[in-house]
Amino acid sequence: MPNISFLAQGDKFSFFKLDNGANFISVICYEILFPEFMRDFLNATETSPHFIINLTNDSWYGDTSEPLQHQFLAHWRALEFQTPVIRMTNTGITSVLFPDGSQSKSLKFGEKNYLDIEIFSHTPTKTLFQKHGIKMTIFLWVFLMGLVFLAQFIENRFIRSTK
Numbered sequence: 001m002p003n004i005s006f007l008a009q010g011d012k013f014s015f016f017k018l019d020n021g022a023n024f025i026s027v028i029c030y031e032i033l034f035p036e037f038m039r040d041f042l043n044a045t046e047t048s049p050h051f052i053i054n055l056t057n058d059s060w061y062g063d064t065s066e067p068l069q070h071q072f073l074a075h076w077r078a079l080e081f082q083t084p085v086i087r088m089t090n091t092g093i094t095s096v097l098f099p100d101g102s103q104s105k106s107l108k109f110g111e112k113n114y115l116d117i118e119i120f121s122h123t124p125t126k127t128l129f130q131k132h133g134i135k136m137t138i139f140l141w142v143f144l145m146g147l148v149f150l151a152q153f154i155e156n157r158f159i160r161s162t163k
Contacts, residue, residue, distance in 0.1 A: 013025065013040075013041045013044045013045065014026065015045045015046075015049070022050045022051070022121065023047065023049050023050055024049045024050060024051045024052060024053055025041060025042070025045065025049045025052055025053070026052070026053040026054075026055065027041070027052065027053070027054050027055075028054075028055055028056075029054075029055070029056045029057055030056075030070070031054075032052075032054045032056075032073075032074045032077055032085065032087075033070070033073050033074070035076070035077070035080060035129075035133075035134075036133065036134070038052075038077050038080075038081065039081075039129070039130055039133055042081060042126075042130055043126075043130065047124065048081075048083065048124030048125060048126055048130075049083060049124060050083070050084075050119075050121055050122070050124055051083060051084045051085070051086055051119055052077065052078075052081075052083055052084070052085045052086070053085075053086045053088070054074055054085055054086065054087045054088070055088055056070065056087060056088065056089040056090075057089070057090050057091075058070060058089045058090070058091050058092075058093065058109075059090055059091045061091075063109075067089070067091065067092070067093045067109055068093065068109075070093075071087060071093050071095070071097075074087055074097055075097050075101065075103070077097075078097040078098060078099050078101075079099060079101060080127065080129045080130070081099075081127055081129065081130055082099040082122075082125070082127050083099060083124065084096055084097065084098050084099060084119050085097040086119070091109060091110060092107045092108050092109040092110050092111045092112075093106060093107065093108065093109050094106060094107040094115060095107070095115070096115075096117050096119060099122075104117045105117070
């Protein structure tokens with residue numbers, strides 16, 4: 001019998017354009033949790049999307065805190081890429097996560113309903129994180145640690161010279 005359940009990572013990223021000129025990308029479930037995957041996805045597009053759609057099946061988490069954690073972690077992609085994330089789930093906790101860290105009204109876990117939310121369009125641009133990834137974070141951390149050590153060195157030298 002042939003293998004009918006073979007799953008493999010794709011080699012293309014889909015980019016969607018709407019008739020009104022808006023465009024978006026769509027990621028499935030936990031793909032939104034991986035910043036480097038999202039960075040590669042966004043960098044593979046010619047233009048930055050106006051929003052990101054995250055289709056999620058949180059039902060297998062059951063009645064645990066995982067759906068809330070999944071949504072919390074998805075906030076980071078909106079912040080990192082300054083792009084709204086429209087997060088739709090089959091078991092609730094559906095909402096729009098905005099680039100400023102805020103969130104739209106949402107459906108609660110297990111609630112069956114719909115949301116009608118206006119997403120304010122922005123001019124999509126690539127963020128520093130999208131351009132440079134974790135390297136920028138590491139550089140800033142090393143720079144700040146250097147400033148701390150320099151401040152301690154100056155403070156120790158000043159204290160010794162005043163004694």
